[in-house]
Amino acid sequence: xxxxxxxxxxxxxxxxxxxxxxxxxxxxxxxxxxxxxxxxxxxxxxxxxxxxxxxxxxxxxxxxxxxxxxxxxxxxxxxxxxxxxxxxxxxxxxxxxxxxxxxxxxxxxxxxxxx
Amino acid sequence: xxxxxxxxxxxxxxxxxxxxxxxxxxxxxxxxxxxxxxxxxxxxxxxxxxxxxxxxxxxxxxxxxxxxxxxxxxxxxxxxxxxxxxxxxxxxxxxxxxxxxxxxxxxxxxxxxxx
DNA sequence: CTCAATACCTAATCGAGCTAGGTATAAAGC
DNA sequence: GCTTTATACCTAGCTCGATTAGGTATTGAG
Numbered sequence: 265x266x267x268x269x270x271x272x273x274x275x276x277x278x279x280x281x282x283x284x285x286x287x288x289x290x291x292x293x294x295x296x297x298x299x300x301x302x303x304x305x306x307x308x309x310x311x312x313x314x315x316x317x318x319x320x321x322x323x324x325x326x327x328x329x330x331x332x333x334x335x336x337x338x339x340x341x342x343x344x345x346x347x348x349x350x351x352x353x354x355x356x357x358x359x360x361x362x363x364x365x366x367x368x369x370x371x372x373x374x375x376x377x378x379x
Numbered sequence: 380x381x382x383x384x385x386x387x388x389x390x391x392x393x394x395x396x397x398x399x400x401x402x403x404x405x406x407x408x409x410x411x412x413x414x415x416x417x418x419x420x421x422x423x424x425x426x427x428x429x430x431x432x433x434x435x436x437x438x439x440x441x442x443x444x445x446x447x448x449x450x451x452x453x454x455x456x457x458x459x460x461x462x463x464x465x466x467x468x469x470x471x472x473x474x475x476x477x478x479x480x481x482x483x484x485x486x487x488x489x490x491x492x493x494x
Numbered sequence: 495c496t497c498a499a500t501a502c503c504t505a506a507t508c509g510a511g512c513t514a515g516g517t518a519t520a521a522a523g524c
Numbered sequence: 525g526c527t528t529t530a531t532a533c534c535t536a537g538c539t540c541g542a543t544t545a546g547g548t549a550t551t552g553a554g
Contacts, residue, residue: 267542268510269387269474274542277481290501300477310542312503317541333551334501353482359384360475362415366392367468382511383541389511405532425511427534432510448520449532 270304272359274314276352277304279341282324283349288336289315315339323348385419387474389429391467392419394456397439398464403451404430430454438463 281287281295292315293306306314315337318324323345326337341349396402396410407430408421421429430452433439438460441452456464 265474266387266470269470271542272381272384272387273478277478280482288501296481299481301480303473303477304481307543308502309504309544313541316503335550336501355381355384356478356482358418359380360478362418363388363392363471363475365416366411366414366419367395367471386511403532422512423532423534424513428510431534450519451532 265303273356274306274310275318276349276356278306278311278314278318279323279345279349279352282339282341283346286338286340288338290336292339318345321348380418388471389421389425390433391464391471393421393426393429393433394438394460394464394467397454397456398461401453401455403453405451407454433460436463 277296278292281292287295289311293308293311296304296306315324315326319326319339321344322342324339325342326339329336329338392411393407396407396414402410404423404426408423408426411419411421430439430441434441434454436459437457439454440457441454444451444453
């Protein structure tokens with residue numbers, strides 16, 4: 265799929281997944297992948313920098329934990345993160361219906377008659 | 380609005396507008412603007428380079444015309460452009476339902492992949 | 495002992511939207 | 525006449541973020 269489309273929604277998706285409970289980068293990418301039936305794939309080069317941006321914006325906070333011999337950086341939403349997720353979801357709805365509005369009354373593509 | 384969201388859909392929107400009939404850059408931006416109730420605004424710095432990309436990909440073709448003392452570069456879809464628009468619309472539908480799937484109930488999304 | 499999966503990270507590249515300029519004509523206001 | 529606004533096109537440079545393609549380290553399976 266066109267990564268350009270996804271790029272506007274990556275942070276919303278990540279916040280959404282984190283909102284379901286404390287989780288970590290690798291699991292987030294697996295979750296997004298499986299919940300979209302493999303349609304979305306968050307590459308590591310997008311995922312980790314995005315997590316760092318979210319943390320810098322104080323929308324998430326992190327803590328290292330050792331589980332089953334693996335060090336993981338767990339993330340959870342801050343209260344600002346909860347609000348931001350809500351705002352992003354609303355923005356997404358507005359955006360999606362805006363697109364439908366432009367696509368909407370248009371039928372399928374047709375050939376343009378000559379001038 | 381977040382231009383990042385829009386960035387994946389710019390070319391689809393432009394192709395869609397052009398599919399309604401021969402038109403030109405300035406009018407395309409006005410149309411997108413008005414059809415989305417001002418929600419989307421295609422800046423000139425995005426619009427014109429995008430038109431040139433579409434033309435280079437042979438999805439549109441252009442011709443200069445003088446109308447009411449104004450020179451305009453009119454665009455229309457090629458047959459490849461018609462197909463591309465159709466594909467982009469399907470991809471958009473798949474993408475949007477994929478997002479809904481992740482946002483929605485947390486169950487797997489039913490995504491119809493674009494051909 | 496090697497390979498795959500798990501789990502994190504980042505430097506370099508690249509694509510595309512935005513800013514902020516430019517040119518030019520027509521119409522409306524003063 | 526002169527200026528401003530709208531129309532109509534263009535592009536160089538900036539910036540942001542996704543991808544590519546590497547790196548480190550541990551665990552478990554073959």
